[in-house]
Every structure is written in structure tokens, then in C-alpha cells.
Amino acid sequence: MTTNTFPDVARIDAHDKVRGATRYASDDSRPGMLHATLACATIGRGSIQSIDTSAARALRGVRLVLTHAELSRLQPAGFLLAGGYGVQSLQPLTSPNIAYFGQPIALVVAETLEVALQAAALIRTAYAVEPHQMGLDAPEADIVAQQESPLPKPMFEDVHVGDADAVFAQAAVQIDATYASAVQHHNPMELLATVAEWSEGRLTIHEGTQNAEGVRHGVARQLGIPAEQVRVISPQVGGGFGQKNSLQGQTVLAAFAARALGHSVKLVVRRSQLFHASSFRAATRHRIRLGADHGGTMLAAIHETDAQTSRHDLFPSVNAEVSARLHGIANFRARERLVRTDTQTPGYMRAPFEHMACFAFESAVDELAQALGQDPVALRLANDTQRDPVTGKPLSSRHLAECLRRGAARFGWARRSMAPGSMQDAEGQLIGWGVAAGAYKAATAPAVARLRVYDDGTALASVGVHEMGQGIRTALAAALSRKLGIEPDQITLDIGDTNSTPQHITVGSWGTATAVPAAVEAADAMLSALAELLPGDAAGRSPAEILRAAGRRSLDVAIRRKAPGQPDAVFTRLATGLPAPLGPNYPDFVSFSYIAHFVEVRVEPTTRRIRVPRVVSVADCGRVISPRTAASQVRGGVVWGIGAALREASEVDPRYGGFLNADLADYVLPVNADIGDIEVEFIDRADPLVNAMGIKGLGEVAMVGVAAAIANAVHHATGIRLRDLPIRIEHLM
Amino acid sequence: MHDTIHHAAATDPAKQLQPTRRGIMIGAVAAPIIIGAAGEASGQAPGALGADAVAVRISVNGTQHDLLLDPRTSLLDLLRERLDLTGAKKGCDHGQCGACTVHLDGARVASCLTMAVQAVGRRVGTIEGVSAATGALHPMQQAFIDHDALQCGYCTPGQIMAAIACVQEGHATSPEQIREYMSGNICRCGAYVGIVAAIADAAPKMQAG
Ligand code: FES
Ligand code: FES
Numbered sequence: 008m009t010t011n012t013f014p015d016v017a018r019i020d021a022h023d024k025v026r027g028a029t030r031y032a033s034d035d036s037r038p039g040m041l042h043a044t045l046a047c048a049t050i051g052r053g054s055i056q057s058i059d060t061s062a063a064r065a066l067r068g069v070r071l072v073l074t075h076a077e078l079s080r081l082q083p084a085g086f087l088l089a090g091g092y093g094v095q096s097l098q099p100l101t102s103p104n105i106a107y108f109g110q111p112i113a114l115v116v117a118e119t120l121e122v123a124l125q126a127a128a129l130i131r132t133a134y135a136v137e138p139h140q141m142g143l144d145a146p147e148a149d150i151v152a153q154q155e156s157p158l159p160k161p162m163f164e165d166v167h168v169g170d171a172d173a174v175f176a177q178a179a180v181q182i183d184a185t186y187a188s189a190v191q192h193h194n195p196m197e198l199l200a201t202v203a204e205w206s207e208g209r210l211t212i213h214e215g216t217q218n219a220e221g222v223r224h225g226v227a228r229q230l231g232i233p234a235e236q237v238r239v240i241s242p243q244v245g246g247g248f249g250q251k252n253s254l255q256g257q258t259v260l261a262a263f264a265a266r267a268l269g270h271s272v273k274l275v276v277r278r279s280q281l282f283h284a285s286s287f288r289a290a291t292r293h294r295i296r297l298g299a300d301h302g303g304t305m306l307a308a309i310h311e312t313d314a315q316t317s318r319h320d321l322f323p324s325v326n327a328e329v330s331a332r333l334h335g336i337a338n339f340r341a342r343e344r345l346v347r348t349d350t351q352t353p354g355y356m357r358a359p360f361e362h363m364a365c366f367a368f369e370s371a372v373d374e375l376a377q378a379l380g381q382d383p384v385a386l387r388l389a390n391d392t393q394r395d396p397v398t399g400k401p402l403s404s405r406h407l408a409e410c411l412r413r414g415a416a417r418f419g420w421a422r423r424s425m426a427p428g429s430m431q432d433a434e435g436q437l438i439g440w441g442v443a444a445g446a447y448k449a450a451t452a453p454a455v456a457r458l459r460v461y462d463d464g465t466a467l468a469s470v471g472v473h474e475m476g477q478g479i480r481t482a483l484a485a486a487l488s489r490k491l492g493i494e495p496d497q498i499t500l501d502i503g504d505t506n507s508t509p510q511h512i513t514v515g516s517w518g519t520a521t522a523v524p525a526a527v528e529a530a531d532a533m534l535s536a537l538a539e540l541l542p543g544d545a546a547g548r549s550p551a552e553i554l555r556a557a558g559r560r561s562l563d564v565a566i567r568r569k570a571p572g573q574p575d576a577v578f579t580r581l582a583t584g585l586p587a588p589l590g591p592n593y594p595d596f597v598s599f600s601y602i603a604h605f606v607e608v609r610v611e612p613t614t615r616r617i618r619v620p621r622v623v624s625v626a627d628c629g630r631v632i633s634p635r636t637a638a639s640q641v642r643g644g645v646v647w648g649i650g651a652a653l654r655e656a657s658e659v660d661p662r663y664g665g666f667l668n669a670d671l672a673d674y675v676l677p678v679n680a681d682i683g684d685i686e687v688e689f690i691d692r693a694d695p696l697v698n699a700m701g702i703k704g705l706g707e708v709a710m711v712g713v714a715a716a717i718a719n720a721v722h723h724a725t726g727i728r729l730r731d732l733p734i735r736i737e738h739l740m
Numbered sequence: 741m742h743d744t745i746h747h748a749a750a751t752d753p754a755k756q757l758q759p760t761r762r763g764i765m766i767g768a769v770a771a772p773i774i775i776g777a778a779g780e781a782s783g784q785a786p787g788a789l790g791a792d793a794v795a796v797r798i799s800v801n802g803t804q805h806d807l808l809l810d811p812r813t814s815l816l817d818l819l820r821e822r823l824d825l826t827g828a829k830k831g832c833d834h835g836q837c838g839a840c841t842v843h844l845d846g847a848r849v850a851s852c853l854t855m856a857v858q859a860v861g862r863r864v865g866t867i868e869g870v871s872a873a874t875g876a877l878h879p880m881q882q883a884f885i886d887h888d889a890l891q892c893g894y895c896t897p898g899q900i901m902a903a904i905a906c907v908q909e910g911h912a913t914s915p916e917q918i919r920e921y922m923s924g925n926i927c928r929c930g931a932y933v934g935i936v937a938a939i940a941d942a943a944p945k946m947q948a949g
Contacts, residue, residue: 017885024893025881025900027827027867034826042821067790119789120821121812196831196839196894196928245829245894246928278832476892476929639888639931646930671836671926678923682932 019481032213033200042120043274046113046127048105051139051664052349055103062129068122073114084225087253092225094253095352108665109283139349149347166327169338174307178298186367186730189656191288197245203261204271215244219510224584225254241503244475249355282669286354289315293367307338316345317352326364335392358707369443369715395597403598403696406627410603414625418605427726437610439724445711449598449703450517450590451570453577454525455508462554469507472522478636490530516704524698525568532564600703601627606716615739620683629694629703641687641709648713650677801869816840816851827867827897838925841898848905867897883942889934912943
């Protein structure tokens with residue numbers, strides 16, 4: 008196990024990024040490229056009766072218009088959560104049926120973008136309209152109990168430990184409250200974009216994706232060609248957050264058009280179209296019942312969730328996986344229900360379940376502290392556990408109590424006066440201090456890692472992972488550099504390209520814990536192989552020196568690695584672009600990352616404007632490989648929590664379906680003026696079990712609990728308990 | 741064939757549109773200058789360019805480009821799709837995110853909301869022109885690295901162009917002011933703390949330099 012901390016070094020790709028030199032998929036602007044754009048449905052549900060593309064086709068410069076008439080023979084790629092590759096089972100343009108507002112109905116390809124946009128606007132469509140339903144208050148027929156659904160068990164089984172109902176009924180102190188959240192959209196700054204080109208029967212796709220291997224196999228299946236004929240390249244993603252986790256609807260359209268035209272095609276999905284073109288964070292409702300004794304021991308909890316899915320797919324709901332683990336509660340029952348709506352299939356958006364599950368649960372814990380007259384930090388510390396409450400297995404590591412203690416000290420929590428509304432600043436603004444805990448599974452995926460060192464002192468490494476700003480290139484370079492004694496900038500990282508190693512989906516905060524230990528294992532294998540080149544004479548020499556002494560130009564090694572307890576069959580899934588992670592439940596232990604957030608809000612007394620001037624977050628993510636990028640990731644997660652708590656909501660249009668505020672002026676994201684100080688601290692202690700480097704995960708736990716800490720702080724400032732997100736000024740009037 | 745011709749010195753001014761800001765659309769509509777003859781200038785995709793194509797000379801990062809344009813072309817699409825200057829990014833195409841921020845005569849503009857023809861006779865500056873010819877980084881670029889004011893990097897060129905202008909406008913005298921005047925540039929990765937620190941760090945260095 009590595010016991011040393013890693014140094015604070017600059018992000019390895021920052022030099023390119025600050026010069027605008029990093030090329031994202033849509034930055035491919037080779038002369039002669041054709042431009043494609045989508046036209047989308049304007050009804051909430053129904054079917055296309057006729058679609059008139061003649062005016063579009065007649066426009067000078069238009070090269071191709073595709074509708075379901077041309078694409079009905081595409082093969083299905085399947086839904087990611089049902090053994091396939093797609094963001095949903097529905098592939099637009101393969102049938103006249105319209106399942107949701109905004110579903111793409113036509114693709115226009117033209118010689119310039121301006122002409123493509125004009126042509127798309129000339130398409131005229133007649134529809135047969137059917138009624139649609141968008142909300143959680145749905146007819147009984149649209150509500151699916153997950154436990155009874157075809158979703159695989161035990162993966163999607165309701166959590167059930169002890170006898171929560173009986174114990175709750177007897178509990179001296181009871182909290183029973185319902186929390187809700189609006190639909191939200193990922194909105195990475197990089198738009199979904201595909202550049203497709205064919206050469207001698209082989210397809211190359213440039214696309215910012217978190218799952219190059221899945222895109223490759225999915226699009227190959229759709230086109231009916233071997234995956235070997237498809238290459239997907241995604242070296243840098245301009246933000247993913249879960250949106251780009253699978254084969255998107257536009258990819259095959261660009262590929263099909265490029266083949267038909269014998270020309271490379273660039274298809275960029277417009278921002279307004281993105282609100283319906285990819286997935287989103289489902290609207291949810293959480294009823295939490297939490298029972299405790301008078302001393303503050305949490306005895307039982309019941310977590311019931313209603314979460315939105317689409318009519319054509321079941322997107323599973325796994326809220327209790329984390330809420331049952333936050334505290335040492337012996338009796339826990341969950342019930343997850345899915346509500347069918349006429350939308351595209353919702354999906355994973357940063358901390359997809361954990362954000363709202365912990366908002367609900369950690370709000371309830373704050374309500375319990377209030378009811379008990381106890382300090383909310385002390386209450387959490389008193390209910391800490393070192394054993395997994397759900398399985399009874401040991402936890403690989405859990406330093407949540409230390410996160411809470413360190414955070415409290417750094418924040419100055421001891422100076423908090425308990426009564427709501429009791430703290431004000433000099434200008435009469437109400438001050439509220441809130442705390443919440445968060446957790447996120449520490450999962451691991453299988454990986455193949457290849458490493459080559461050269462006699463000139465450079466190295467080339469490849470492993471399955473995607474860089475989307477989390478800093479994986481920096482972490483890989485740091486870990487390899489330490490092992491091999493080669494400077495980070497002498498190591499070329501070939502990642503996000505299916506021509507290298509299998510590029511497993513990078514989501515679920517497993518990227519670093521998957522790729523870095525694999526790369527380091529390859530480096531260990533390399534050191535052994537180098538030692539064999541110069542038996543007894545390799546010690547103290549650099550890889551390049553050994554190669555030169557041995558008369559070799561370069562040396563290659565490859566290793567493969569999987570999560571503890573995984574069968575070898577996962578390598579088949581890896582090779583075919585299917586997700587193959589394991590965690591948090593490993594055979595001998597359970598593994599989570601943890602965080603504690605401390606938030607100060609200021610509420611202006613007349614306008615009720617809420618500000619968040621400072622946040623302190625202390626994370627237990629195991630060993631930190633790249634401290635600087637890790638701290639940025641936590642700050643980013645906190646910004647996401649602030650957005651989710653105070654800003655972001657996709658407004659449902661009950662008349663025509665779809666989401667109304669489908670642009671960045673009306674879908675309000677946090678901007679610079681919304682963000683104050685965010686202090687970040689790491690426990691930075693290697694996990695002894697989950698992998699040899701002691702890495703858990705960070706990208707998502709960073710966000711988990713922020714919204715609860717904000718709502719708890721708002722309650723502390725005002726005495727008003729707000730249970731629906733986002734919190735807006737009008738809720739405090 | 742490449743779609744631009746680089747001129748070191750001015751050529752026949754009669755072939756150039758040099759309208760005022762207000763006159764651009766009028767000029768383009770009422771008196772388009774059409775260059776059909778080969779060798780004068782060539783559009784990237786001539787087939788798509790109809791009778792309303794306009795010939796323009798646009799200066800980007802000190803280089804003159806003679807171009808035949810669809811008058812609907814935004815400055816952002818011109819930079820990205822015709823001039824291979826892809827540092828400026830498209831995040832919304834509606835002036836709502838700042839990813840496309842460039843300088844027009846030194847002032848920051850959303851290039852997605854700026855018609856390419858509006859840049860005629862003015863100086864366009866992009867992220868590609870910010871570093872010194874020696875390759876040395878601008879103090880703002882270095883400060884963005886030092887404070888890790890980025891993650892995915894997609895918003896970063898726009899942030900840096902806005903940040904340089906923010907300092908030049910005199911709007912970087914306090915963290916509060918920086919936050920306010922940088923709020924037209926969204927960073928979905930949430931690198932705001934680093935961005936404010938970077939600008940506060942670079943501002944005195946820019947003045948000194
Ligand atoms: S692309 Fe111009 S402001 Fe968003
Ligand atoms: S760095 Fe990713 S959007 Fe700003």
C-alpha cells in the first residue's frame with residue numbers, strides 16, 4: 008500500500024486548456040466537413056402523420072434530409088440499464104411514433120451550418136396527438152413498484168433490515184416528512200456533438216463521451232457492422248456529469264449520414280434541443296420516517312421514494328443504498344416506486360440518487376436534532392457506525408466522524424447558537440449555519456492497462472478511463488511518475504480512444520479507483536520486466552537507462568485487473584462495452600466515500616434573498632492522488648449542490664409536454680456571483696481494502712449533502728423548514 | 741482547397757465591405773459584393789453560398805482574412821468553422837453562457853451574438869492570440885493554471901478572454917467586483933473560486949506588464 012501523500016501539482020492538461028488548444032469533438036473543423044442539425048417534435052405524445060421535407064431538400068446547399076422513412080431499419084442498441092448501450096431504448100427517427108416532446112424527427116445535412124439550420128426550420132409535420140402525462144401524481148397504472156418490476160434483483164431490491172415499521176411505531180421521537188425535487192438537466196458546457204467519418208468501410212466517431220467503448224459497440228450494433236470496424240475517440244470531454252454516459256440518439260444519425268454522403272459529418276445538438284435529446288435527473292418525492300429515543304439514538308427509518316421514469320424504459324431508483332448507510336440505524340425499510348411519464352428516459356446526473364436521498368434524509372436528521380434539542384453535529388457523531396448497517400459486513404474505511412469534527416473546527420461551529428433566527432450580521436441579515444453528511448459508493452470497474460517505456464526517457468500508458476475535467480490525466484501521470492521515476496510530462500496518456508485499451512464507462516466515481524491502481528499495477532509489472540532485462544544490475548537505474556544498457560529501444564507490458572471478488576467474466580463485458588462495476592457491496596466488506604459539509608447562508612430580511620458566502624467541506628475519499636484537481640472537484644460538487652438547492656429546475660409544460668425553460672437564460676445555473684468561499688479538506692487516508700492504492704471515489708460524494716446543509720442552514724436562519732428543491736425566495740415570504 | 745487567403749497588406753479597398761456597425765446589414769442586403777470568379781476568394785462550400793454571399797476582410801489576431809460569407813454567419817461560426825480558431829466555444833449560441841467570448845477592438849463580446857460582418861474593419865482577438873509569439877503565456881493564462889481555475893476546460897477560453905477584459909475595464913479591484921463582472925461566463929464544472937483567485941492574482945501582473 009502507498010502510504011505517502013501525493014504532492015500538490017498543476018493540472019497536467021491545463022497548459023493546453025488555457026490556450027484554447029485542447030480539441031473537443033466539435034472542434035474538428037477540417038475543410039469540406041458537412042454540417043448536420045436536428046428537427047424535433049413539438050407534441051407531447053402521438054405519431055407523425057406526414058412530414059414534408061421538400062422545402063428543406065430544395066434549399067441550395069442541402070445534401071441530405073433523413074426521417075424515419077430512411078432509418079426504420081436501424082437495429083436497436085438497447086437501453087444501458089437493460090443490457091444495451093443506449094441512453095434509452097428509443098432511437099429517434101426509427102419510427103413515426105412520438106414518445107415525448109422534443110424527440111428528434113429529422114436530420115438535415117448541408118454544406119454550411121447556416122443552411123442546415125434554415126432547412127431544418129422548413130420541415131413541416133402533421134401529427135396525431137395523444138394525451139401525455141408528465142408528473143409524479145400519475146394514475147395507478149403508471150406507477151411501478153420496483154420490487155415487483157422486471158429490474159434485476161438483488162441489484163434493485165428494496166432495502167429491508169430489521170423491523171423498521173414496528174420500531175418506528177414505538178419510537179419516542181418521530182419525524183415524518185416528505186421532500187421533493189424538480190427535474191434537472193446536466194448542461195455540461197460542451198454540447199453533445201458527433202463528428203462521423205468513414206474510410207474504407209471503417210467508421211471513426213469523434214464525440215465527447217464518458218463511454219467510448221459503449222458508443223462503439225452500440226453504434227456498430229445499430230448499423231449491423233462488426234465493432235472492429237468502429238473507432239470512437241474521446242480524449243477530452245467538455246463536462247459529462249453522467250449525461251454522456253452512453254450511446255446518445257444523435258450518434259448513429261451522424262454516422263448514417265456520413266456513410267450515405269461519403270463525407271464527414273458534424274452534428275452538434277443545440278442547447279435548446281439538449282433538454283430533450285439526452286437524459287435528465289428525474290423528479291422525485293421522498294417520504295422519510297425517522298424514529299429515535301429521547302437520548303438521540305436513531306432506531307428506525309423508512310425511506311419511500313417515487314421517482315420518474317419514461318413510458319418506454321424503467322430507469323431504476325436506488326435511493327436507500329445510501330440513505331440506509333449514512334448512520335448506524337438497525338432497522339431500515341425502503342420502498343422505491345417508478346412513475347411512468349411521457350418524457351425521454353431519465354438518467355444518471357451527478358450523484359443521481361445520493362443527492363436527493365441525502366437531501367431528504369439529512370434534512371430529516373436535522374429535524375430530529377431540532378425535536379431533540381440536540382446539536383446536529385453531536386447527533387450524527389453519536390449515531391456513527393463502523394459496520395455496514397445493511398449487510399452487517401465491515402466497512403472498508405469510514406472516517407465520517409473525523410470529517411464532521413474537522414469540518415466543525417474549521418468552520419467555527421462551536422460559535423453557533425442553537426435557536427433558529429438567533430444569528431444576524433451587522434446589516435441585519437439573518438445568518439444560518441447548517442451541516443449535513445454525504446456518502447457515495449466506492450465502486451470499481453475492471454480495466455486493462457498497457458504501458459510502454461522508451462529508451463529516451465518517455466513512456467506511453469493506456470487504460471480505460473475518460474477525462475472530463477475530473478483530473479484523471481493528472482492523477483494517472485502523478486501515480487505513474489512516482490512509480491517509474493519518469494516526469495509526468497514525459498508520459499503520454501492514451502485514454503478515451505477505443506483503439507487503445509477497452510474504454511469502460513467512466514461514471515459512478517469509479518474512474519480513479521479503477522484506472523490508477525491498474526496503471527500502477529502495469530508500472531509494477533514494468534519494473535519487474537525491466538529488472539529481468541538486467542538481472543542483478545537494474546537497481547538504481549531509470550527505465551531508460553536499463554533499456555539502453557540492455558540495448559532495447561522500448562519495452563511493453565500489459566495487465567488486467569478487476570474489482571475484489573469479481574469473476575473473470577467481467578472481462579468479456581469490458582471488451583464488449585458493457586458496464587461491469589462492482590461496489591459498494593464487495594464479498595468481504597462494504598465501501599463508501601464520505602463527506603461533511605458546513606454551510607453558512609445569509610438571508611436578506613425583506614427580499615429574502617439567500618446567499619451562500621462560505622462552505623467548508625471535509626471529504627474521506629481514501630488516498631488523494633492529485634490534491635489540486637481533487638480540491639477543484641469538491642468545489643465543483645459544492646457548486647452543483649448550491650445550484651441544485653437554490654437554482655436549478657426544468658419546468659414541465661403540462662400543455663404540450665417537454666421542458667419549457669430549455670436554454671441557459673431560463674434554466675438558471677450558478678454563476679460566479681452566486682459562489683463565495685469554499686474551503687476543502689481531505690482526510691487523505693488510504694482505504695486498506697478496496698484497492699492497493701487505497702483510493703475510493705470523489706466526484707459525486709462532493710455534491711452529496713450540500714443541498715441538505717443549505718436547507719438546514721436556511722432553517723437555522725429563518726425557522727422555516729423547506730422540503731422542496733429548489734428553494735426559492737418566494738418560499739421564504 | 742483552403743478557404744482563406746492571407747494578405748500581408750491591404751488589397752483593393754473596393755472589394756471590401758467597410759460598413760459602420762449600423763450599416764452592415766443594409767450594405768449586405770442592398771449592395772452585396774459577390775465574388776464569383778475563381779482566385780479572388782473562395783468559400784469553404786461554394787455550392788451553399790448563394791447570391792447574397794458577401795466578401796469581407798476580417799482581422800483576427802492581427803492576420804487579415806479575405807472571405808466569402810453567408811451573411812448569416814456568426815463571428816463564432818466564422819472563427820470555428822472557417823478559420824480553424826476553435827478556442828472560442830459554442831455553449832449556447834444565444835449569448836447566455838460566455839463560452840464564445842472574444843475581443844472586438846479590445847472589448848469582450850459574445851461572438852455567437854455578433855454577426856461576422858460586424859467584425860469588418862475591427863480587430864478580433866481570440867484566445868489563440870493571447871500568448872506571446874514566443875509561446876510565453878499571458879499572466880491570466882498562467883494564473884488560471886496556478887489556481888486551477890478550470891476542470892474540463894470547455895468554458896476556459898471564454899473565461900480568460902472575459903477575465904482579461906474585466907481587468908482592462910477596471911472591474912477587478914475586489915473579489916466581489918470580479919464575481920459580478922465575471923457572471924456572464926458560466927462554468928458548469930464550478931471552477932469559480934479558482935477563477936476569482938486567478939483574476940485577483942493576474943490583475944496586478946497585467947498592469948505591471
Ligand atoms: S455560445 Fe455565445 S454566449 Fe454561449
Ligand atoms: S471548466 Fe468545465 S465548464 Fe468551466
